[in-house]
Amino acid sequence: MLTREAGLAADVRVNDVRLWDSLMEMAKIGPGVAGGNNRQALTDADGEARALFRRWCEEAGMQVTVDQMGDIFACRPGTDSDAEAVCVGSHLDTQPAGGRFDGILGVLGGLEVVRTLNDHGVTSRRPIVVANWTNEEGSRFPPVMMASGVFAGVHSLEWAYARKDEQGKSFAEELERIGWKGAEPVGSRKFKAYVELHIEQGPVLEAEGIDIGVVTGGQGLTWLRVSLQGTSAHAGTTPMWRRKDAGLGAARIMDLVHQVAMSHQPHAVGTAGRVELCPNSTNSVPGSAEVAIDIRSPNASVLAEMEASIRGGAEAIVAKLGLGCEIARPQHAAPILFDAGCVATVREAAASLGYSRRDIVSSAGHDAYWLSRVTPAAMIMCPCVDGISHNEAEEISSVWAAAGANVLLHTVAKLASAADHHN
Ligand code: HGY
Ligand code: MN
Numbered sequence: 245m246l247t248r249e250a251g252l253a254a255d256v257r258v259n260d261v262r263l264w265d266s267l268m269e270m271a272k273i274g275p276g277v278a279g280g281n282n283r284q285a286l287t288d289a290d291g292e293a294r295a296l297f298r299r300w301c302e303e304a305g306m307q308v309t310v311d312q313m314g315d316i317f318a319c320r321p322g323t324d325s326d327a328e329a330v331c332v333g334s335h336l337d338t339q340p341a342g343g344r345f346d347g348i349l350g351v352l353g354g355l356e357v358v359r360t361l362n363d364h365g366v367t368s369r370r371p372i373v374v375a376n377w378t379n380e381e382g383s384r385f386p387p388v389m390m391a392s393g394v395f396a397g398v399h400s401l402e403w404a405y406a407r408k409d410e411q412g413k414s415f416a417e418e419l420e421r422i423g424w425k426g427a428e429p430v431g432s433r434k435f436k437a438y439v440e441l442h443i444e445q446g447p448v449l450e451a452e453g454i455d456i457g458v459v460t461g462g463q464g465l466t467w468l469r470v471s472l473q474g475t476s477a478h479a480g481t482t483p484m485w486r487r488k489d490a491g492l493g494a495a496r497i498m499d500l501v502h503q504v505a506m507s508h509q510p511h512a513v514g515t516a517g518r519v520e521l522c523p524n525s526t527n528s529v530p531g532s533a534e535v536a537i538d539i540r541s542p543n544a545s546v547l548a549e550m551e552a553s554i555r556g557g558a559e560a561i562v563a564k565l566g567l568g569c570e571i572a573r574p575q576h577a578a579p580i581l582f583d584a585g586c587v588a589t590v591r592e593a594a595a596s597l598g599y600s601r602r603d604i605v606s607s608a609g610h611d612a613y614w615l616s617r618v619t620p621a622a623m624i625m626c627p628c629v630d631g632i633s634h635n636e637a638e639e640i641s642s643v644w645a646a647a648g649a650n651v652l653l654h655t656v657a658k659l660a661s662a663a664d665h666h667n
């Protein structure tokens with residue numbers, strides 16, 4: 245069978261109804277309490293979602309393999325089996341109060357690309373791989389983008405396996421328990437390019453009435469974990485001057501994070517999304533506290549300055565309150581730029597499809613951050629309602645989903661050297 249690299253016919257579009265139905269089917273797994281999802285990494289719900297994704301990929305004629313971090317790779321063969329594959333994908337795990345589209349659109353959008361190529365009998369010279377990266381959210385097992393970080397050599401497999409959740413369960417034992425610990429060495433697989441479709445998770449595209457975000461890069465992010473040591477004491481009998489109140493320290497450090505972010509406007513952001521007090525009892529002065537901090541900026545030196553200000557400010561706070569303090573940095577990703585060639589292919593695909601588009605820097609972290617260390621990478625974004633995400637109210641339209649998937653389809657077809665149609 246002769247295959248010309250004629251490329252994918254310009255009028256081919258994804259099946260928007262099938263894509264939306266798949267998103268809604270997947271959303272039934274690990275439901276939240278307000279219409280979104282709570283499908284945290286390595287829970288039974290995550291396992292169920294993975295099984296559904298694997299079934300769909302096998303039904304689409306793909307060969308599915310799993311690596312030692314549980315990353316799933318569904319491969320559609322190309323005509324040249326020696327050619328490096330083009331990879332598309334994202335993540336199926338969600339935040340505890342997550343939406344139905346953050347990550348999921350990129351995985352099922354990739355599946356829809358393959359389904360559409362199958363519908364039209366289009367072959368591609370390069371294999372196409374649809375990936376699901378384990379534990380992108382880093383909520384149950386910090387940090388974020390964990391498995392793609394191991395894949396890119398940012399974390400060791402042993403370090404990742406040893407991460408524990410709040411119940412003290414390790415990543416390795418939970419991965420084993422849900423039956424998704426694969427054999428493929430992590431990072432052994434090489435790609436020609438990686439393209440990730442993702443909702444913006446911010447307000448820009450919708451506010452400007454733009455269909456497609458051509459993602460040129462991503463802002464940097466740092467996580468700090470501040471552990472405070474005071475003295476647990478009776479809330480009634482202990483005079484104020486005698487207290488070593490770790491809860492008060494945590495409150496002041498939360499405010500410090502906000503002040504530091506506000507001093508680097510308009511781009512810097514910062515919050516303390518998780519605070520644990522011990523013994524966490526109304527009538528006991530908190531004896532210890534853990535404050536988990538997330539700060540971000542598109543500018544590397546501003547991010548470093550913010551971290552220094554928080555470290556310095558926290559030292560002053562704990563000195564005044566007579567607390568012990570340890571600060572760890574479980575996560576740091578410098579600001580990144582995506583591959584100019586891949587970004588141009590995304591931009592051309594969006595233009596050829598007639599979508600309104602604009603360059604945008606990602607404010608959220610994504611697996612593409614780490615993939616860009618080991619392969620040329622780019623991202624495509626679609627709007628989301630009011631920019632809401634990491635919230636069960638996260639919402640997109642099927643039109644936005646289809647637009648993003650169409651740009652993904654034509655980008656992948658170009659990168660994989662899709663040949664002509666055969667039926
Ligand atoms: O935290 C992030 O930026 C990503 O949504 N996990
Ligand atoms: Mn995501």
Ligand code: MN
Pocket residue numbers: 339346381634
């Ligand atoms: Mn997320």
